[in-house]
Amino acid sequence: MTILILEWSNPLNKSCAIHFSCVSQLFIFCSVMLHLSQDVEALRGELCRKDEECREQERRLAALEQQVQERTGVIVQLQQQLEEAAQRRQELQLLRDGEETLSRQAALPLQVKYVTKTVEVESAQSKQALIEAQAHNQALQEQLSVQRQLLRELEQQLHESQRSSSQLRQQILVYEGEMERAQGQLEAEMQSLEEEKNRVIEEAFIRAESEMKAVHENLAGVRMNLLTLQPALRTLTCDYNCLKRQVQDFPYMLEKAITEAKQEICQVIGEVSSANQELLRKYKREMNLRKKCHNELVRLKGNIRVLCRVRPVCAGETDAADTKNKVTFDPDDDAVLYLSNKGKLMTFELDKVFPTQATQEEVFQEVQSLVTSCIDGFNVCIFAYGQTGSGKTYTMEGVPEDPGINQRALRLLFSAVSEKKPDWDYKITVSMVEIYNETLRNLLGDNPNEKLDIKMCPDGSGQLYVPGLTEFTVESVEDINKVFDLGHMNRATACTNLNEHSSRSHALLIVTVAGFNSSTGHRTSGKLNLVDLAGSERITKSGAEGSRLREAQCINKSLSALGDVINALRSKHSHVPFRNSRLTYLLQDSLSGDSKTLMMVQVSPLESNVSESVCSLKFAQRVRSVEIGPSSSSRRQAESSSTSSSPTHDGVELDSPPVTPVPLPISRASSASSALSSTSKTPTTRRRSHSQLSTDRQVDRSSPLVGDGGQVGGVLCGWSLGMNCSAWHGAPSVTSSTPIHLTQRL
Ligand code: ADP
Numbered sequence: 001m002t003i004l005i006l007e008w009s010n011p012l013n014k015s016c017a018i019h020f021s022c023v024s025q026l027f028i029f030c031s032v033m034l035h036l037s038q039d040v041e042a043l044r045g046e047l048c049r050k051d052e053e054c055r056e057q058e059r060r061l062a063a064l065e066q067q068v069q070e071r072t073g074v075i076v077q078l079q080q081q082l083e084e085a086a087q088r089r090q091e092l093q094l095l096r097d098g099e100e101t102l103s104r105q106a107a108l109p110l111q112v113k114y115v116t117k118t119v120e121v122e123s124a125q126s127k128q129a130l131i132e133a134q135a136h137n138q139a140l141q142e143q144l145s146v147q148r149q150l151l152r153e154l155e156q157q158l159h160e161s162q163r164s165s166s167q168l169r170q171q172i173l174v175y176e177g178e179m180e181r182a183q184g185q186l187e188a189e190m191q192s193l194e195e196e197k198n199r200v201i202e203e204a205f206i207r208a209e210s211e212m213k214a215v216h217e218n219l220a221g222v223r224m225n226l227l228t229l230q231p232a233l234r235t236l237t238c239d240y241n242c243l244k245r246q247v248q249d250f251p252y253m254l255e256k257a258i259t260e261a262k263q264e265i266c267q268v269i270g271e272v273s274s275a276n277q278e279l280l281r282k283y284k285r286e287m288n289l290r291k292k293c294h295n296e297l298v299r300l301k302g303n304i305r306v307l308c309r310v311r312p313v314c315a316g317e318t319d320a321a322d323t324k325n326k327v328t329f330d331p332d333d334d335a336v337l338y339l340s341n342k343g344k345l346m347t348f349e350l351d352k353v354f355p356t357q358a359t360q361e362e363v364f365q366e367v368q369s370l371v372t373s374c375i376d377g378f379n380v381c382i383f384a385y386g387q388t389g390s391g392k393t394y395t396m397e398g399v400p401e402d403p404g405i406n407q408r409a410l411r412l413l414f415s416a417v418s419e420k421k422p423d424w425d426y427k428i429t430v431s432m433v434e435i436y437n438e439t440l441r442n443l444l445g446d447n448p449n450e451k452l453d454i455k456m457c458p459d460g461s462g463q464l465y466v467p468g469l470t471e472f473t474v475e476s477v478e479d480i481n482k483v484f485d486l487g488h489m490n491r492a493t494a495c496t497n498l499n500e501h502s503s504r505s506h507a508l509l510i511v512t513v514a515g516f517n518s519s520t521g522h523r524t525s526g527k528l529n530l531v532d533l534a535g536s537e538r539i540t541k542s543g544a545e546g547s548r549l550r551e552a553q554c555i556n557k558s559l560s561a562l563g564d565v566i567n568a569l570r571s572k573h574s575h576v577p578f579r580n581s582r583l584t585y586l587l588q589d590s591l592s593g594d595s596k597t598l599m600m601v602q603v604s605p606l607e608s609n610v611s612e613s614v615c616s617l618k619f620a621q622r623v624r625s626v627e628i629g630p631s632s633s634s635r636r637q638a639e640s641s642s643t644s645s646s647p648t649h650d651g652v653e654l655d656s657p658p659v660t661p662v663p664l665p666i667s668r669a670s671s672a673s674s675a676l677s678s679t680s681k682t683p684t685t686r687r688r689s690h691s692q693l694s695t696d697r698q699v700d701r702s703s704p705l706v707g708d709g710g711q712v713g714g715v716l717c718g719w720s721l722g723m724n725c726s727a728w729h730g731a732p733s734v735t736s737s738t739p740i741h742l743t744q745r746l
């Protein structure tokens with residue numbers, strides 16, 4: 001038996017302990033009773049078995065008695081037969097006596113009285129008497145023969161009777177023997193059965209007696225236990241009644257406790273909800289503060305950031321052995337890049353320079369804050385600018401095993417919006433557009449050749465929209481890959497040579513992030529425009545004709561317009577010429593207001609690309625150098641009015657008629673380009689000269705790029721140059737058109 005030892009710590013538990021001991025005693029008593037009842041049951045079973053055996057013996061006795069009775073009946077029958085046989089014997093004896101009498105009589109000489117009468121023979125009377133006597137004689141004779149026959153039959157019967165009587169006697173003797181034997185057996189059997197019965201009864205009686213004795217003893221023990229258990233039972237009953245009362249009171253107590261708890265909960269809920277309100281208010285205030293800080297930070301950093309990435313020398317370009325020396329980096333300052341051009345070392349300072357070994361991840365880390373600001377409702381534009389082959393597509397799209405900004409940005413958006421759940425619910429949609437020859441193509445639509453238009457929203461909000469532009473909601477990387485594949489396929493089907501075509505068109509991935517906060521009812525909508533611009537390289541006069549010329553004009557126009565827009569925005573001009581190209585018109589709402597722009601200028605390290613690299617870097621520096629703020633803006637406007645101080649002097653120089661240059665401070669770029677002085681490389685010097693950017697005029701003038709009287713310049717410098725294509729392609733038909741000068745627009 002298992003003994004449970006429990007520690008009872010409070011009064012209720014103590015009473016439970018008493019209950020427990022009583023219950024255990026009761027349990028012992030019950031187990032003893034159970035044991036006894038089992039014994040009694042076993043004895044009863046034994047008794048039943050014995051009874052059954054007795055009944056069986058009685059049945060056998062009855063069967064034997066029946067056999068005896070049957071045999072007695074047979075004996076009675078046989079006695080009757082015997083009696084009948086004796087009767088027959090008497091009859092036979094009588095018959096025999098009769099026969100003997102007959103045979104004696106027959107042995108006696110016939111006493112026939114022959115009466116001789118003389119009669120007249122011829123007497124009719126005598127004749128009649130004779131005939132009658134003869135007939136009488138005849139009848140007597142016949143009677144005699146019948147009697148004889150009867151006698152013989154009786155004799156035969158007698159013989160048979162004798163035979164059967166002897167047989168019957170024998171049978172009777174046999175039966176009698178059998179009967180005696182059976183009776184002997186029966187008696188012996190009955191004797192043994194009687195003995196067995198007596199023995200069994202005696203045994204059963206003895207066993208029952210001993211068992212009864214044990215039962216009595218047990219019963220006495222149980223009685224004793226009962227006597228001891230009774231007080232415990234009384235205590236138990238008392239406790240039970242007490243508990244019962246408690247249980248009866250429990251619902252009231254529970255109800256009371258629940259009511260109190262409810263009141264407390266209501267109070268706490270009220271407190272929590274007021275705290276929540278307070279928190280929400282604080283959260284909103286913090287959000288606004290954060291947004292303000294962010295804006296301030298962005299304002300301090302500049303809404304337009306310009307980064308540069310130099311691609312590595314690819315396999316197959318190794319014959320250009322001196323490429324390594326063309327582009328060098330400052331180990332102490334990651335915002336500076338040196339370019340060796342015709343023996344001169346030019347210095348360019350940007351927001352950040354990525355060297356050739358920079359990974360896709362490193363590049364993305366620099367832009368990811370812009371990407372996530374989309375979630376807060378900001379509009380963002382990221383442009384990849386540079387000549388064909390400088391790595392624009394690699395930076396934006398990347399390769400499957402190492403994706404670029406496009407895919408990483410969407411992945412980041414997915415993870416960022418999932419972190420904001422469940423308060424915020426976001427929907428991310430993407431569109432892909434190509435701008436080729438100033439026409440807009442829907443790259444995710446059913447018909448990629450269909451031209452799209454940009455329209456003003458009819459709701460009067462001043463927002464633009466593109467009717468028919470396909471948008472896909474994306475939720476996973478698989479969705480993105482499907483969308484990209486579709487866009488690439490459509491772009492490829494719309495042209496004969498994709499590489500060629502892609503370098504002559506702008507590819508835009510437009511990501512819209514719309515959020516809704518269910519607890520505050522707050523909504524946000526941000527747009528991320530990821531733009532792989534067309535190649536910015538200049539085309540030689542001889543190379544530009546026909547469709548190629550048209551492409552070049554369009555690219556020049558759109559890149560010029562982009563430059564103009566950026567310039568106007570940074571200078572906070574009242575008029576921003578968004579409508580001058582499809583690209584700027586489409587991106588109007590993502591370039592204006594508190595939206596953010598990042599320009600990734602791609603540079604090739606090859607010597608053969610140096611002149612294009614110079615143009616790209618100048619472009620980059622000019623974009624970055626445009627100062628922000630009303631004072632600078634007004635100053636710039638004042639300068640613009642003199643048509644000389646904007647970063648468009650290259651164009652001015654290139655275009656005809658030339659504009660008289662205004663002397664400006666010599667930029668660090670120019671001083672660096674003039675000589676590889678160690679002082680010019682120090683970061684402090686560079687930082688100081690940074691505010692004096694847009695003054696490459698003297699370098700440019702001395703540079704062969706722009707020193708040919710403005711006949712070159714091309715798309716690269718288009719935004720700042722405000723040039724006309726005729727300036728570089730030399731086609732007479734275009735030359736006649738009026739040159740657009742950025743300085744004039746400004
Ligand atoms: P673009 O789009 O400006 O014409 P691409 O992106 O097509 O130039 O790049 C031209 C080649 O240079 C491609 O083969 C590309 O894989 C390679 N490339 C560009 N940038 C890098 C880089 N950072 N690392 C490795 N390969 C690069």
Ligand code: MG
Pocket residue numbers: 389392393394502503532
């Ligand atoms: Mg490309």
